[in-house]
Amino acid sequence: MHLTTLVENTSRSDDLASQHGLSLYLESHSKRILFDMGQDDTFYQNANKLGVDISQVDYAILSHGHYDHCGGLQTFLKHNTRAPIFLGSGSDKPLYSERPEKYRYIGLDETLIDACPERFSWVEGSRDVTPWIHLTSKFGRADPRPESNRGNYIKEEGEYLPDPFAHEILCIMEETDGMILLTGCGHSGILNMVTAAQDSFPDLPIKAVIGGFHLLRESRREVERIAKRLSESGCGRVITGHCTGQEATQIMKYFLGDRLDILYSGFTTEI
Numbered sequence: 461m462h463l464t465t466l467v468e469n470t471s472r473s474d475d476l477a478s479q480h481g482l483s484l485y486l487e488s489h490s491k492r493i494l495f496d497m498g499q500d501d502t503f504y505q506n507a508n509k510l511g512v513d514i515s516q517v518d519y520a521i522l523s524h525g526h527y528d529h530c531g532g533l534q535t536f537l538k539h540n541t542r543a544p545i546f547l548g549s550g551s552d553k554p555l556y557s558e559r560p561e562k563y564r565y566i567g568l569d570e571t572l573i574d575a576c577p578e579r580f581s582w583v584e585g586s587r588d589v590t591p592w593i594h595l596t597s598k599f600g601r602a603d604p605r606p607e608s609n610r611g612n613y614i615k616e617e618g619e620y621l622p623d624p625f626a627h628e629i630l631c632i633m634e635e636t637d638g639m640i641l642l643t644g645c646g647h648s649g650i651l652n653m654v655t656a657a658q659d660s661f662p663d664l665p666i667k668a669v670i671g672g673f674h675l676l677r678e679s680r681r682e683v684e685r686i687a688k689r690l691s692e693s694g695c696g697r698v699i700t701g702h703c704t705g706q707e708a709t710q711i712m713k714y715f716l717g718d719r720l721d722i723l724y725s726g727f728t729t730e731i
Contacts, residue, residue, distance in 0.1 A: 461488040461633065461640060463670065464728045466506045467498035467532075468701050471725035475509055477502045478725045481528035482644055482672060482702045485512050488633060489592055494520045494543070495631060495642050497532030504535045506725055517543045519589055522568075523644025523671070524628040525551030530568040537572060537579065548597050549584035550627035554615040563613060563620055583629050586660075592634040596656055597626060603651040603689075607677040608703070612647070623647075632657050638696065639664045640731055643671035645703050650674075651689050658693070666695045668731050670723075672702035683708045687715035697731065699723060 464485045471478035481498035485507065494517045497503050507514050514536065520543050522530045530551070555567035573580055581587070586596040605625075612623040630653045631642035641657050643650065650673045654666065669690065675683055690698055690712075698716055700709060701723030713720050721729065 461486055461635060461731045462728070463699070463731060464510055464512060465723050465725060466494075466503040466510065466512065468723045468725045468727070470701070473726050476506050476725040479528075480702075481531065482523075482723075483529075483532065484642065484670065485517075486633070486642075488635065489590070491518045491590070492516055493518065493593070493633075494536070496521070496523055496529040496644050497536055499528050499531035501532060501535040503532045504539060510726065510728075514539045515541075519543055519593065520545040521589070521595065521629070521631055521642075522547040522551060523631070523642070524548060524625065524647065525553070525555050525567050526645070527566045527568070529644045533568060533572050537576065543579075544581050544589075545579050546581045546583055546587070546589060546595055546629075548627035548629040549582045550614075553627070555623060556613045556615060556620060558611045558613060558620075563615075594632040594634070594660070595629045596632065596660065597629045599630070599648040599652040599656050601649075601652065602655065603649045604682075605649045605652075606647065606674040608674045609647055610677070630656060632660065634661070634664065635667065637665075638667035640667050641669045641671075643669070643673070646671065646673040651686060654690070654693055654695070666693065668697040668699055669695050670699040673700055673704040673708070675708035676703060676705040678708060680711060683711045684715065687712040691716055691719070695719070697721065699727075699729070
């Protein structure tokens, strides 16, 4: 599989923009997959500079309903008229973050779904995109969810309730020599998500876990525990960034060494 990072929090090139967000482009089995779309049209602008033709994407997947992952949806719909867009059931609900003395809307633009509902395929539980691309929102709770989830809310019947992240999905891509896991933020707990993949495909080793892990508020001890568990679970590579946080990433690097890579706009690799 070939991975190109279209948008990430950081960039190492003056030609490629960065923003608080994530967008990954993948090529596997002769198909083109877009995983998340960042905040706006930045993913598209960077894609053009990287030689990625968004109009030719075969499948689009939105990891969850937050603006920094699905804010580029309008741009994608404008420039790609054929790819189905997969997203977790409930991603279109009113999602908020808490700021001092107020709540801020951080969900997707529902009018885009209303305008072309035929483009969207909803994931409730588990769903196969192809025989080798699997999506699931079914995660256990054996491991704690990130402390950084505090401050994320869903509005129901006029009340702001803690977001259970039932709309978050994990993408599992099967290849002949193992599976690749894609997560946008890991709100459900990256270890819970890894366990869900292993339970579904116990005979497949994990080639790579890619995405954000939402570890900005975790203690050093907790980050070390997660890094050790990822190592023990046999993850061939861990490629992370976005909401994992620089400090947590460096702690994980100590335990994972060369098995860990850091995402940035323009980062590309073969897996």
